[in-house]
Amino acid sequence: MKTKEARLVKRYRIFFLLVALNIAVLIFFPAVGSKSLQLTWSNLLEMMSILPPIFILLGLLDVWVKRETMIKYMGDDSGIIGVLLAFFLGSAAAGPLYAAFPVAGVLLKKGSKLSNVFIMLGAWSTTKIPLILFEASSLGLKFMLIRMVMDLIGIAVIAYFTERMLPKGEIEAIYQNASNR
Amino acid sequence: MTAALYVIAIMALSVSLLKSKEKTILALKKAWKSFENILPQFLSILIIIGILLTVLSPEQISKLLGKESGWYGVLIAAVIGSVTLVPGFIAFPLAAALLKSGAGYMQIAAFISALMMVGIVTIPVEVEYFGKKAAAVRNIAAFVFSLIVALVMGVVM
Structure with missing residues (x-):
């Protein structure tokens, strides 16, 4: 269990680092930070809407x-x-x-x-x-x-x-x- | 376009379910696994894009690609196109606005071509699937290609 969590942290470490960076930007340059978070959020929504059907089709392709x-x-x-x-x-x-x-x-x-x-x-x-x-x-x-x-x-x-x-x-x-x- | 994708995915899923329940479940498991596998890189890219697009806003880009331009402008345009990741429905109106504000067809062609084919921000994902060497060769070739497109555009337009 311990190793599984460690692996998870290791895989996401760059992501966590970037989140920390973005928070730092938000604190020191509120305008830039909030604009970029806004962009990230709208891109995340776009990604989450487009990826599920793509991955489902890929899974089906893989199996069939x-x-x-x-x-x-x-x-x-x-x-x-x-x-x-x-x-x-x-x-x-x-x-x-x-x-x-x-x-x-x-x-x-x-x-x-x-x-x-x-x-x-x-x-x-x-x-x-x-x-x-x-x-x-x-x-x-x-x-x-x-x-x-x-x-x-x-x-x-x-x-x-x-x-x-x-x-x-x-x-x-x-x-x-x-x-x- | 996204709606069509959903319709196709749901139709394929239904056909698969009719033919074999086990295989369909296996397919969904594989879908989730491959999604979760690449999710850390995807999330990282989204944050980088957010920061980059804020710093390199459309206003900034149009300042950089002003009337002076020339080959220097073409090069800048290709570099900006390489490091940014703008969806097409924003990129084309932006390019049209840049043209109006004085950028040349060569610069715009370099910008659009590099934007689409060269992906510096997405390199972590590309390396994950193709390795460092293939990712480097493809991106450098695509960068050179966008300069060639600019050259041809300069001659023909």
């Missing part, structure tokens, strides 16, 4: 989708289908980028190709459909189109570049880490 199926559609030999699926998964998603990492974790665990996981991450961060529409209405169609074309190329290039830059041992460690989750 066979590893062989994932490897077939998004694995090393999945080719263009894997790439398109990765783009679709990321673009159709909702939520901030940090919510994409647990999704990436499950994809890795199930045997998806690393570059496809990076493509999903890239698409999640930039080519989400509602975001694109919003970009066109605030910054103009031309701006949006140029950026979207570049993003589609950039996401793929960054994904393959990152995969190529990693030594084999590092990639194995990433998959090992994912399967332990």
